[in-house]
Amino acid sequence: MRKKFVYSFLAVFLIFSLGACSEKTKEAPDTNKSESKETHSKQTAHWSYEGETGPEHWGELDQANATCVDGSEQSPINIEFSQVITDKKTENIQIQYEPTPFTLVNNGHTVQANAKTESNSILVEGNKYKLAQFHFHTPSEHQFNGQHYDMELHLVHKDANGKIAVLGVMIQEGEKSEKLASIWDVLPKEETREGIPVKEPIDLQGILPQDQRSFHYNGSLTTPPCTEEVKWVIFEEPIEMSKEQIQAFQQIFPDNHRPVQSSNDREIYETK
Template sequence: MKINDFFIAKMLCCLLLTACSTQPLPSEESIYDVKAENHSNHLESDTIEVNSSHASEWSYEGKTGPKHWGELDPAYSTCAKGKEQSPINIEASQLIESTSPEKMIIQSEPTTFTLVNTGHTIQANPITKRNVIVLDGKTYSLEQLHFHTPSEHQFNGKNFAMEFHLVHKDPYGKLAVLGVMVQEGSENEILAAAWNALPKKELDKSIVKEPIDVKTLIPHNQTGFHYNGSLTTPPCTEGIKWIVFEQPIQMSKNQIQVFKGIFPDNHRPVQPINQREIIKK
């Protein structure tokens, strides 16, 4: 090889080595970082999936029944520690007569409802938000209604055959619940279409073929017992405005038995009143 050729070849090699040095190979550390990042994302994804699909099981009997709700999950601690829990026993001797002339306003229209068996009750969901109540100057929209047997609230220590709750929410997320007692009597024609469509298995859904005007489900005499309470199911959240109507409505023995055939007993026992006032108005 000529000397000139040798120098040219040497220079070409140097240039190639310099070019290669400007494109560093990934280090072991950087590979580990990528793996760690992917692993972290995988764990986060799993956690989200588990949290979204898992909730502590509760029921109305045995080790997961009402006596143990507060022990099942830290999120349910209010069920045991709360001081304004629902339902309650409403004793005539403890009532305070209201001196306020202001009455609750109920505004409703015939509405289509969908039904779902939640595993704890039958819940009816309106397809619109146009059913509202105005309570103490605040407007609450009907979110859903659901049923319990026997009644959760008691009057002078006695339960009714059933009770249903109309759950309303204001724009800030505050809840107001209307409680309606049900006694055995004549067939309730307003609920007949819903009863024909009751989903019998957990998570089953159906649609009530005939629209329901919820105002027709509420007693003609709207005298009620107002008090501060809670949800009657976990997590037993407090700060709920309760109005339990004094006058019950009627359902037939057959209608009551149909519901009992799905949920033989889905009521929470009454809770201590503590220092709360129950106002009749």
């Protein structure tokens, strides 16, 4: 009886052991597959301005970027002055800016200044958009009559429904920009995880060109996922930065512009 009891106990123990091994074997591949997918997603979501992850490949890197290839109203574009519509009545935008504190980040694609308050806004076609951030590109992303400027400033705004309006400001070499000096004093050369406080409030109104004639058109974000239905307002008059200021940015980002996209017969209006 004792031997039969021992044999029976061993048999039951062996059955449970094999069952447990079987469950572990089933779980392991699923877990690994999940991790593999997550890693793959992170890798393919990476984009840049050159090589295999450059602008011509953005649409291939992630399904979320499909609009970069399939969109019909992509930005930036070349603005040919001879094709701009000037005889249609278009409301001037209303800019409501005041000196505001910002924090700086280097996100790996540009230097971006994030607003710490919602006190800055613009009115475009009667709709209010609040400033979220501004950042820089070199050379300029938009072209005027097929020509780039040294840099371009983008001021990105969002309305209550998440719709976007961007003010674009061309930058050319000239006098030092005192209004942007406090940002240039702390330009982050490496990618950052936390915002770097700018010592002084930034007077964006003082940065904008005095002549505020501008071009208006419907476009997109110029970075993935290239979201469309963006209201673009590009000032015709450039602002100036010194050669040293421009070179300081280009040492961090030698080239972070998306090439111009097809206008697809979009209408571009000028306000005076």
